[in-house]
Amino acid sequence: MALNPFMPIGYQNQYSNQYQNQNQISSQTTQVQQQTGVIWVLGEEGAKSYPVAPNTMVALWDSERMVIYLKSVDAFGRPSMNILDYTMRNKELPQQQAQASQDASEPGKAFVTKDELQASLRDLEIKLKGVLKDGKSTVPDDESK
Secondary structure, three states: OOOOOOOOHHHHHHHHHHHHHHHHHHHHHHHHHHHHOOEEEOHHHHHHHOOOOOOEEEEEEEOOOOEEEEEEEOOOOOEEEEEEEOOOOOOOHHHHHHHHHHHHHOOOOOOOOHHHHHHHHHHHHHHHHHHOEOOEOOOOHHHHO
16 A cells, blocks of 8 residues: 555554454455355345446355345346245155156056046946936936936
8 A cells, every 4th residue: 555645554454454354354355255156144034135246146045044145236236135945855755756757657557548547438428418317317326327
């Protein structure tokens, strides 16, 4: 820092020391965040108050709940935030998904062929024709239930 000829020497040292201390503190904070890769905040209010530079986005992890806040600031300094809830995945989940897709591929489980559908429609049509003739059902009681 250049010396200002109009400022007393004691003031120049005080301001230069204060400036150096602020630089050291901010560089230490940045190093801690870079080492962990995760920025922890206390709730949504902590995320809202977290400073973000213009044209950047940061992921803020809530230390109280299973939530990630994606906070961004546009070029004009307007902040916006998206909130993501996350859950822990069970190790058995991929096996369950594979079983479900296998079940769906078996005939008669999840899909009906065109011929089966047409046969069912013909049966339904025959039953509906016989349901009401002159106000009385012609379908036996066990089939109408």
